[in-house]
Amino acid sequence: MKQGNGTVPRIGVYVCHCGTNIAGNVDVKAVVDFASKLPGVVVAREYKYMCSDPGQSLIKNDIREKNLNRVIVASCSPHLHEHTFRHATLEGGQNPYLFHMVNIREQVSWVTEDKMSATEKAKALVEAAVYRVRYHEALETKEVPVNPDVLIIGGGIAGITAALTLANAGKKVYLVERDYSIGGHMAKFDKTFPTLDCASCILTPKMTAVKDHPNIHLFTYSEILEIDGYVGNFTARILKKPRYVIEDRCIGCYVCVEHCVYKTPKFPSEFDEGLGLRKPVFIPFPQAVPLIAAIDPETCIEFKSHRCKKTCQEACRDLVGRDAIDFTQREEVVEVQVGAIIVATGFKTFDARRIPEYGYGRYPNVYTSLEIERLVNSSGPTGGEIVMRDGRKPRRVGIIHCVGSRDRNFNPWCSRVCCMYSLKLAHLVRERTGAEVYNFYIDIRTPGKGYEEFYEKLMQEGVHFIRGKVAEVTDWTITPEETGKLVIRVEDSLVGVVRRIPVDMVILSVGLEPRDDAEEVRRQLNISCSSEGWFLERHPKLAPVSTFTDGIFIAGACQGPKDIPDTVAQAGAAAAEALALIDRGSVELEPNIAVIDEQKCSGCHVCIALCPYSAIAFNEEKNVAVINEALCKGCGVCVGTCPSKAITQQLFTDEELLAEIEGVLLV
Amino acid sequence: MKKKVAFYWCASCGGCEEAVVDLAEFLLDALEQIEIVFWPVAMDFKIEDVEQLTDGEIFASFINGAVLLSDQEEVVRLLRRKSQVVVAFGSCSHQGGVPGLINTHDRQDVFDYYYHNGPTVQRNGNEMPTPTGAKAFHVALPEYYGKARPLNQVIEVDYYIPGCAPPPNVVKDALLQLLSDSPPPRGTVLAGAHSLCSECPLNETKPPEGFKIKQFVRPSQVTHIDPDTCLLMQGLPCLGPVTRSGCNALCIKGHMPCTGCFGPLDGVRDFGAAALSFLASLIDSNDEAEIQRIIDEGLPDPLGTFYMYSFPGSLLNEVLQKGRQKARAWREREETVEAQTTENQ
Incomplete structure (x- = not known):
């Protein structure tokens, strides 16, 4: 030895x-x-x-x-x-x-x-x-100071909660939201389970608080281009996409919308899941924050042919005196320096078209749960009235649980919220229309404060529960009573018979999935994803909001399916972790970094472009490569590459x- | 008194002998200080002359070529005994050199090729050399051991002069250092301490932010090589970054990429692996299929590219030889089992 x-x-x-x-x-x-x-x-x-x-x-x-x-x-x-x-x-x-x-x-x-x-x-x-x-x-170890500002990616209820917590503690927060307004999925809901309190009544004050808070800098309709740096010292490049309305000037008065050359709304509204219509110039919903109009270049005549009379611009200038509309607006890149990052990018719902047997997209009266959320919402496309696409009120409604979830053909996981929101929708539909409501479930999962009681209440209300995975939704009818209806074919596993339940309306309780660009976000931030695509926490029990990258925290459904109470709790935890990091004032950098022996370096430039963290620069004077210790993450790429053996990695030397x-x- | 000096060649091309002659007038100056006592290629001394010297009487023996045959081993062992200093001269002696690539074939393959299968061989019967040789002439042929070895795998080596062949300036500096009152520590490679890039005139054409490579080309595939841009950046697999300096970038100045004859820098265990590692890292792609295409098109002969001079001393060679040993043992065992089975029947 x-x-x-x-x-x-x-x-x-x-x-x-x-x-x-x-x-x-x-x-x-x-x-x-x-x-x-x-x-x-x-x-x-x-x-x-x-x-x-x-x-x-x-x-x-x-x-x-x-x-x-x-x-x-x-x-x-x-x-x-x-x-x-x-x-x-x-x-x-x-x-x-x-x-x-x-x-x-x-x-x-x-x-x-x-x-x-x-x-x-x-x-x-x-x-x-x-x-x-x-x-x-x-x-x-080396100590470096921590920048006290925080970047939060995603302006749903998780991002909003974390932003307010941090801002109230006196920290400056940059909140970046991809959409025109913050609020996320929660802003689309009418009521929340199990208390049935009004979602906007509890969310809107928080959204406004974000807008009014002096410590929060809000970037809406913006995306993260690039994140550089390390714990305590991140640099984020934020892309502000053009909304063709100057944010400082717009007061959200709707005058431009009223004066658009389109007299009536003609294009499907994204916020209303396509059930309602909007104009090319629009405000996504009345409680939007910021309450600022936006122009969609895909549908606006000015962008398509440059021949629009631009009545919106004229109205804004002449009637309101704000002159906020600017057709020449371009995208803008803003760079911010922060010490910690909270990722709260949320989820997307399962695409019900992937299960053709359920007929979504084929039968107009098959809806996803998110569409129903808009239909029951008093500020939704129907003003809260539950009517079908043909204008009829449904008299029998079937709610199919676990669509895309707990299914080895699609997603194996339980999406955790579907049982409860299905019960909520069952209650609301019954309340508003008096319809017979059938729930088709595999198991009812109601673990949560007041959840089981809510389930009990619904059973007493007379909502029907049929245990069985639905085989098919079809318009192929047999009996006269089925005529003109959709038939849900299901094996009732409690009775042991196959049943055909005719209904007017089918609601598909779609599950939760990672966002399509989760992998891209993961790469940008250098954090990990589970194989399903949810962001991976450092420890499932003891570090649920930390990631394997120091200084980056996760909150809400981007980490896995969760309901609003859990999301809010996690957002608070992420904010607290970020605060703990910032208030420490400095971080110790692990010494497992690469070091260059200047005596041995031949100045061949080979290592420089290979460093994934751009931590290596070239010193022309000495003709040697130089590693920025603070940027080096100790990945070892340069160590393996150095043809002169001039680079060693501390704690992982060749001898060791x-x-x-x-x-x-x-x- | 003049210091006694010997020169000897093993498996080599003769280029290293030329390198000594290339010293030209300097050689004449040097002869003021040294006396040549053995130099088969140029002077008429016999083995017996060396044998008659007392042990350690020779100041320095300069031995070029890889050790391939039994007579070479005998002579270098003799020279080791008679010399205070043994210098491995040139790439073959230093690292195994081009003849070292013979190690990729086993002994039988080599003989079969040379005596039967080679395209220029006339086949008359089954003539094969044997160590006892052609008796009719009363000479014994030396034995081929089945592999080429760099000098330090056969005898203890004190210094190395790298290069294929070592350029005159390197040989001259080395001689002066050896003859000086304070010679360098034993084991030193008598050339530059940094990689070739450090003395390459094209090094400053590399951008400060570094560079990556999208495509490799062989010198024969390109009609124009830009003489004012780093060859590596032009996709020529130049091994300058991994190769010891000292030659003043001779090949680069002749618009040819460095093939690594000066060998690795101190601390590098395996030249080819280091070369492969740095060149592979520079490939500008994360797509496996594309990377494979870049390699297939631009680096069709990885062994010849990365191990042209260093194969016998490499880890790869060790692995290969050990594998061959195991295969041989396995084959022998199989054969014994087979023989026993036949016997039993």
Whole structure:
């Protein structure tokens, strides 16, 4: 074995039982006995929970009493407790980077069936660490100040909540919303379950508060182009798309809309899910924030032929005196510096066309739940009256649950909100139309405060519940009573018969899905996605709003399907995490970065363009490449590439890696 | 007293001998200080003359070529014993060189090609060389071991003079350093300490923000090479970034990309791997199919490109030899089993 970096290594090895997580499948005592005989090992111990206080004290005491200068803990994943043990090493009086962690839980006991081979594998990994640590050197962390401003991506209820929490704490917030107005999906709802309070009554005050808050800078109809930097010091480039209305001048008076050359609305309104119509110049909905008109260049005559009389512009100028309409407006890129980012980009609903058996898009009286939300909304296209596309009021309505969810052909997950919103819609439809309402469900899932009670209430109201996955919605009728209706064919699994239920209107309770551009956002932010496409939290239980990228937090349904109370709670948590980061004032940067030996650098330029973080620059004077320590993320690309071996990566030097390989092969 | 010096060649092309002659007048100056005691290619000394010297009597032996045959091994071992300093001279001796590419074929393949299958071979019978040789002439042929080795795999080497062949300025500097009162530490490669880019006149044509490569081309595929732009940026697989400097960018000045004859810089374990690693990183694509196309079209001979001079000393060679050993052992075991089965029947 090679000597290492000069100092005679005095190594302490600690093997954790992790209750039975490790000890159940690894002979911990055998690993300790083995480790105690390895060269340089002064002490080897086992303990039930190394991460506990007494476990950490073992390390601290041994460093003091036995003069340890290297510490190895064989336990769980470094993600979980590397920090814990580095801290214990520091408290014991040694540099924290003289510690090394071996993962014998995720990488051994949980994945190896045979106890004997698990024990052998644990030994090999411990030996690798013993060989490796002698090359460890004391490293210093670097402190950099944290920019106190926060960027929030997405202006739904999650983004709004987080923005207000941070702004009320005196922090400057940039809130970026892709759409013309903030509010997200919640702004489209009429009532919220289970209390049935009016969605706009509780949301609109918050939206207005965002607009009026001196600490919030709102970017609507804007998108994130690029995010650069690192925790505490991000730079975001925001693309402000042209709405052809000067925001500062518009007062939302609707005069331009009234004076549009189109006398009546002609184009489907996006906000109303296409059920209502709008003009080319429009305000998406009456409570929009900001309450500013926008012109859609796809439908506006001026943009199509340049021959419009531009009566809207004239009206704005002459009748209101604001002259807010500007057909020459161009997109604009704004750059902001922030210390933390909260991602609250939400979800999209499942495209019901993907299940052709349910007839969405084929039968006009098959609706998605989101369309019904607009129909029952008092500010919706029908003023809250539930009428079908042919103008009739439905007398029998079927609500099909789990559309696209809990289905191995589509999405395997439960979308969590559909049961409850289906019940809510059932109640509202029944209340407004007096129709017979049938719910077709696989299971009713109502875990939540007051949710089960709401379900109970609906059953007493006389809403029908049929347990079974709907096979088909068809207009092929058999009996006279079915004539002119849609027939829902379903196997009633409680009775054990196939039933045909004729209805006037079908509501498809579509599930929740990650947004189409989730992958792109993930890449921009350098965070992770689960295989389904939801943004991945750092720990499902203990760090639910943090990501694996420091300084970036997630909130709301972009992390997974959730209802409004959960979303709001998570948004608050994300805001609190961001606050904790900002108020610390500075962050320590891990020293696992690449360093260039100027003596060895040949100035060949090869590393520069390869750095994914643009952390390498060229110093013409010295003819060497230079790494910006603050930007370096320690990915190792330049280290592997450097043809002159001038770049090394701290904590992952060639010596350390080769020693580790040597150790692992020796067992 | 003049210092005694020996020159010897193993498996080489003769270019390294030429490199000594290329020293021209300097050689005459040097002869004031040195005395040549052995130089088969130019002077009439015999092995016996070397054998008669006392151990360590020779100041320095300059040995070029890879060690391929048994007689070469014998002579270099003799020279090692008689010399204070052994210098591996030129790429073949330093890293295995072009003859080292023979290691990609096993011994039998080599013989079959040379004596039977080669396109210029006239087939008369089954004549094959054997170590005992052609008895009629009372000479013994040296044995081919089945692989070429750089000098330091056979004897201890004190210094290396790189290059295929080493250019006169490098040889001259090396001689002066060796003859000086404070010679460099043993093991030193007597050339530049940085990569070729550091002395390449085209290095400053690289943009400060770095560069990537969309397409590789071979010199024979391009009709025009821009003499004022880094060759690598033009897609020519120039190994300058990974190759030791010292030649003053001779090939580049002749508008040809560096093929890496000076070998790797200190600390690089495997030249070809380092070359492959840096060149592959520069490919400007994240699409696997496109990357494959770029490689297929522009780098049709990766072994010849990346390991032209360094194969016998490479990790790849080690893997190959070990694999071959295992295969041989496996084959022998199979054969024994087969023989036993036949016997039993």
